[in-house]
Amino acid sequence: MGLYLSxxxxxxxxxxxxxxxAGAKQAALKVTDR
Amino acid sequence: xxxxxxxxARKSSVNFHYSWRDTAIVxxxxxxxxxxxxxxxxxxxxxxxxxGPLGGALLQGGFMWAYILVMWLVRKPGCALALGVIxxxxxxxxxxxxxxxxxxxxxxxxxxxxxxxxxxxxxxDILTALCAxxxxxxxxxxxxxxxxxxxxxxxLDVWKAVPINLVSGAILSGLLGFMLAYGLEAIAASMRxxxxxxxxx
Numbered sequence: 001m002g003l004y005l006s007x008x009x010x011x012x013x014x015x016x017x018x019x020x021x022a023g024a025k026q027a028a029l030k031v032t033d034r
Numbered sequence: 035x036x037x038x039x040x041x042x043a044r045k046s047s048v049n050f051h052y053s054w055r056d057t058a059i060v061x062x063x064x065x066x067x068x069x070x071x072x073x074x075x076x077x078x079x080x081x082x083x084x085x086g087p088l089g090g091a092l093l094q095g096g097f098m099w100a101y102i103l104v105m106w107l108v109r110k111p112g113c114a115l116a117l118g119v120i121x122x123x124x125x126x127x128x129x130x131x132x133x134x135x136x137x138x139x140x141x142x143x144x145x146x147x148x149x150x151x152x153x154x155x156x157x158x159d160i161l162t163a164l165c166a167x168x169x170x171x172x173x174x175x176x177x178x179x180x181x182x183x184x185x186x187x188x189x190l191d192v193w194k195a196v197p198i199n200l201v202s203g204a205i206l207s208g209l210l211g212f213m214l215a216y217g218l219e220a221i222a223a224s225m226r227x228x229x230x231x232x233x234x235x
Contacts, residue, residue: 001179004186004193008176011196012146012169016153019165023157 049110056108063107064117067100068124075130087184091175091195095202097139098170101147102163102211107218109158111148114170118144138177146170163212164204171203172196 052060074096082090100121101114122130122140130136150166151157178184179192186192 001186004179005176007196008173011200012149012173013153015165015169016150019150019154019157019162022161023154023159026159026161 050112052108052110052113056110056113059108060104060113060116061120063100063104064120065124067117068121068128070100071097071121072125072128072130075125075132075136079131082178082182087175087178087189087191087195088198090178091198092202094175094178094199095167095171095204095206097174098143098147098167098203098207099210099214101143101170102167102207103214103218105147105151105166106158106163106212106215109156111152111156114147114151115141115144132181135181138181139174142177143170143174146173149173160209160212164208167206167208167211168200168204171207172199175199 074093078090078093078097081093085092101117104117105114118140119137120140122136125136126134146169147166150169151162154162154165175195179186184192
């Protein structure tokens with residue numbers, strides 16, 4: 001159970017950072033478009 | 035991109051101040067979600083009992099659309115967690131067979147949305163909605179594993195259910211919640227436009 005809980009917490013953090021990184025990339029692309 | 039789309043996708047700063055309107059939205063959506071999830075919960079229990087973690091995972095994503103919707107409408111930290119507590123409290127009152135355990139799902143699912151939004155820097159775009167839906171779906175399942183005494187060390191299905199949970203949450207909660215928020219903002223914008231036009235002599 002410990003491993004399962006750890007994997008789930010890591011997944012949660014990874015998804016948060018994915019949203020952050022992808023959002024930042026999109027914003028940078030929009031600036032380049034201008 | 036229309037002004038409504040810009041509104042839905044805009045990045046907003048963190049603001050903890052809840053207005054009466056915000057509180058009313060959280061409360062109303064919590065009650066609607068509690069009613070809807072009571073019905074979905076009965077189907078989920080059946081799927082989980084018949085097919086195990088894989089069956090539950092297929093429907094797990096269908097519980098958090100209101101968590102995404104409220105976060106995209108209110109845009110304040112804590113609103114998804116508050117909605118989770120309200121909606122699961124109503125589920126308990128309506129006789130969810132899991133009893134007080136139900137509250138654990140509201141807290142874990144709400145935390146899933148809150149953590150992803152906080153880490154994303156409160157970006158309200160579609161990718162964040164998909165990630166938040168997926169995270170809430172899987173993080174809620176950790177509570178299922180604890181409450182139902184699953185044994186991930188020996189049950190392979192618990193691990194196989196992870197990608198199904200993520201996809202189910204991303205689509206049934208992330209995409210659906212985002213589309214509902216987008217639709218509601220579009221309706222509100224057109225109503226405001228109509229009011230403005232009728233006010234012109």
